[in-house]
Amino acid sequence: MNQHFEGTTALVTGGGTGIGRACALALAGAGCTVTVAGRTVTTLEETVGMITEAGGDARHVECDVSDERAVAHAVQVAVGDGGRLDFGVNSAGICGGDDLRGVADYSTETFDRMIATDLRGTFLSMKYELRPMLAQGFGSIVNIGSGASVVGVAGFAGYTAAKHGVIGLTRTAALDYGPHGIRVNAIVAGLVKTPLIAEGRSPHVMATRVAAHPIGRIAEPQEIADAVVWLCSAQSSFVTGTALPVDGGYTAR
Template sequence: MSPEFDGRTALITGGGTGIGRATALALAALGCLVTVTGRTEATLRETVDEIEAAGGRARLFVADVTDEESVRAAVGDTGRLDFGVNSAGDSGGDDLKPLADYPTEKFDRLVDIDLRGLFLSMKYELRQMREQGFGSIVNVGSGAGLVGVPGVAGYVAAKHGAVGLTRAAALDYAADGIRVNAVAPGLVETPLVATGRSPELMAARIAAHPIGRIAQASEIADAVVWLCSDRSSYVTGIALPVDGGYTTR
């Protein structure tokens, strides 16, 4: 285990699965004390158990990013907060609809989770970091926050909003010793992506990525760790594509 993050603490929303879990494992392997949050205690416990089995330190806090009091309590429970990684989110699934036919309830749900939930998480993370005078936040966005994607208006709108929040907060808090960035993944092998999708659909999605394959969650986590770390000390306000070339087409 590397000592790079010894004495550092991290809070990871959506830490029970996918990119959130991979990031928790990566930060813990570098010596960080990781708190994973989410709505499902069983998956959070799996993350904590995996970290502890590898010799790392982790804890869990059940919280829902759409509930402001829940978010406030989760952040307050961490005490010192070096890194905030906001990975909680929903893709909305594969029922593609052009905007005029897009269900209003789906739009509202995605904005509530992917945008408002991110706003609430950042709000309380930034309050804690402002008191400390230091910190690094990394938001897990999407390539759909950088380019248009047909049929998923709610997801695209929420993820574009996430990039906007990242940039606004980076400017608000640069003078306070706080950096705020985002990663914009392409297609990643997570339970959210793989569940219920046909081989034909997955093949088409993969073909849209010039690198020619799906990403592993650990590859996105590597980028998140870099943006958390002092190795990116002069970087703030960016949305870093980690997408196999998807957004360069």
């Protein structure tokens, strides 16, 4: 294990699968003690098991990020007896599936669900992560956005609105807390290869999505995690308030 994060602590929301799991594994592999939070205990336990088997230190906490009390509790668990939180990685989110509809026909229920999890959940996570960081005078938060954070996506009103909001929150928090030694950044992720990405989608839909990435493929979760680790590390010490594209050129068009 690489130990350049030895003695540090992190909370990773959405840490049971996909990008969140990859981030948790990468941070733990660098020596960080990681708390993974999410709604599904079995997948969280799997992530913790993978980390401990590799010699790392991890724990899990059940948390729906749209629930303020649950988020506050998750941060308390991550802070633990040591009283510090070095890194917050906010990866929990939902996409709403492929029921593509224009704004006039978009489900209000779906819109509210996107905002509650993807935007409110990020806000609440930041709100409680920032408090111990402010008390200790340092910290780094990385929010996981998407191409829909910076460009429009037809048929995805709720997801696009929520992910645009994540970038606004990121930049505002960077301004609020930069003078206090806390950096806040976001990743603009392209489509990422996770276990559920192709479920229920036709080969034609998947081919279209892959073709939207000029690099000719979609990302591996580890490629997003590598960027997250860099944004947490001292190597990015002069970087804050940015929305870093890790998207295979998706937003370069």
